[in-house]
Amino acid sequence: MAISIEDVEHVAKLARLALSEEEKETYRKQLSDVLEHARIISEVDTSEVPPTSHSLPLSNVFRDDVTRPSLPVEEVTSNAPWASEGAFRVPRIV
Amino acid sequence: MKLETIIGLEIHAELNTRSKMFCGCETAFGGPPNSKTCAVCLGHPGSLPVANREAVGDTILLGLALNCEISPRSIFHRKNYFYPDMPKNFQISQYDVPLTRNGHLEMDVGGKTLRVGITRVHLEEDTGKSIHVGESGRIHGADFSLEDFNRAGIPLAEIVTEPDLRSPEEARAFMQLLRATLEYLGISDCKMEEGSLRCDANISIAVDGQLGTKVEIKNMNSFRALQRALAFEEERQRFAIESGEKLMQETRHWDDASGTTHPLRSKEEAFDYRYFPEPDLVPIEPDPAWVEELRGRLPELPQARLDRFREQYGLAEETAAMLTSEKALADYFENAVETGQDPVELAKWIAGDLVALLKEAVVPVRSCPVGPRGLGELVALVAQKIISGKMAKDVLKEAFQSGRSPAEIVESGGLSQIADSGEMEQVVDEVIADNPAAADDLRAGKEQALKFLMGQVMKKTRGKANPEMASDLIRKKLSG
Secondary structure (H helix, E strand, O other): OOOOHHHHHHHHHHHOOOOOOHHHHHHHHHHHHHHHHHHHHHHOOOOOOOOOOOOOOOOOOEEEEHHHOOHHHHHHHOOOEEEEEEEEEEEOOO | EEEEEEEEEEEEEEOOEEEOOOOOEEEEOOOOOOOOOOOOOOOOOOOOOOHHHHHHHHHHHHHHHHOOOOOOEEEEEEEEOOOOOOOEEEEEEEOOOOHHHHHEEEEOOEEEEEEEEEEEEEEEOOOOOOEEEEEOOOOOOEEEEEEEEOOOOOOOEEEEEEOOOOOOOHHHHHHHHHHHHHHOOOOOOOOOOOEEEEEEEEEEEEOOOOOOOEEEEEEEOHHHHHHHHHHHHHHHHHHHOOOOOOOOOOEEEEEEOEEEEEEOOOOHHOOOOOOOOOOOOOHHHHHHHHHHHHHHOOOOHHOOOOOOOHHHHHHHHHHHHOOOHHHHHHHHHHHHOEEEEEEHHHHHHHHHHHHHHHHHOOOOHOOOOHHHHHHHHHHHHOOOOOOOHHHHHHHHHHHHHOOOOOOHHHHHHHOOOEEHHHHHHHHHHHHHOHHHHHHHHOOOOHHHHHHHHHHHHHHHHOOEHHHHHHHHHHHHHHHH
16 A cells, blocks of 8 residues: 655654655655555454454453652652743743 | 534543542642652653543443443553643543443423433543743743643543534533533532533534534533533524535634634644554453442432422422532432421522522532521421511521521521510501501502501511511501
8 A cells, every 4th residue: 555745744744753855755665665564464364353452361450549649849840851830841832 | 494503512521539540649639730740640651551440430330320331341542642731642542442332311401301312431531731821821822831730640531422402502401410410420520610520512503404514612611601602603603504604614712701712723633643552551341240339329310309309399390400400409408308397498498598698608508507407497487487588588698607596596686576466566556656648548448558558567676577467457457
């Protein structure tokens, strides 16, 4: 299955990536190869196999509704490049 | 051309668990920014979420209350998006296999019973709060934004209805019934002003049975705002259709101050969520015994209680609806009924004066200074003609403010009516002697004069005369 340059541009926009024309073509080819790979796999008859969302044979793992201490507030933003008064600062959104 | 309004709602209710959905941070409202966060709800690398059993149980309970099917197997999905209010850049939500689906809620509105379909009730995590800093104070033109993740990760139940509502009034009535249902179940604080209960709406106009273009409205923070926003949008769309304009499928923002909706920039909703199963959380397969245990916990729900109040106590629909809109209020009423007083009278006092006093003082009914027994006492005093209905209003107010019992207030304050016929006769004689013209008028059959004389009697007794007794006495003295 082939991907168009427009598809690459759409995905790049969602991922906030600025791509050059050459890069667009490179990724167009690579992404098309990935989808082609998936297409080949999809030829296997899986009509009798339930879809796998999880690889572990586990369900119902819960925790009790009990509170635990949160991080000290001065530590929360200690790794943030930009913060003020305990809040994370982010550049203008729109 | 026949136009029909079609409305569906999407409601988010924060669940009132003690800890967050996937970590142990506490959920209480407020506090300094990011004081209730940890590696899990901040999305630090290597941290792993574990689902809160209580939140799953609450959602199943809600599903049962809304007559939904409980999915035998349900999974979480990641909903990916670019917006800084989730540190992980995705929200853990549910997609194609929600915990519960295919339900309905029946409600009485405008004299008919309406059955509103419930598409699904699923469980997700709430997002953080953004404060946009800059001259505008809004997202547009902000210099930067501040992110507080105290709310991020609080369990959130999402309820989606079928497009079964036909007017803004029906939408509001549904929302009120749903709020009451959540409150009866005790699983959410339901505070629209604090954002623990939120509502978005989809509205379109069908033309001659042909479905129209759907518009989503956001930012309605009260029942009134919901109804106003839908009424505005209904009018806007009908006008566009009637003048041959084309409507756009879009998301619009309700502005409560101007009373209008306006489109959000398409940039803000260029979403492609790329849902995929959350690999860090295992599927939920509710044990049937657990579901039955939850079913056993279902209380009598608002509509059922409303119907019972009408039948058992003979209340009018409006009064019954008012009393059952809040569980604590309905409980108050039924406790008051146990005092043996007339349920209709008790309901009248609660729905009228008492609710007004509570509202004015911003006191929840649970902490009402006049308890159900106190109210029963008040109604008994009126029934025994010890005080008039008018005086009872003052006694109730005094009891509400001082916390003293109505009987005590009547005793000590000398508020008891003058029901002694000798004392009353003396007052009436004096009033007639002082106002001979009015007395003549009444003798001549002018009913207006009775009102005037009654006023004089009340003035002389400072409102303590039993009105029935006084007017009987005046008539007796002046007839023939």
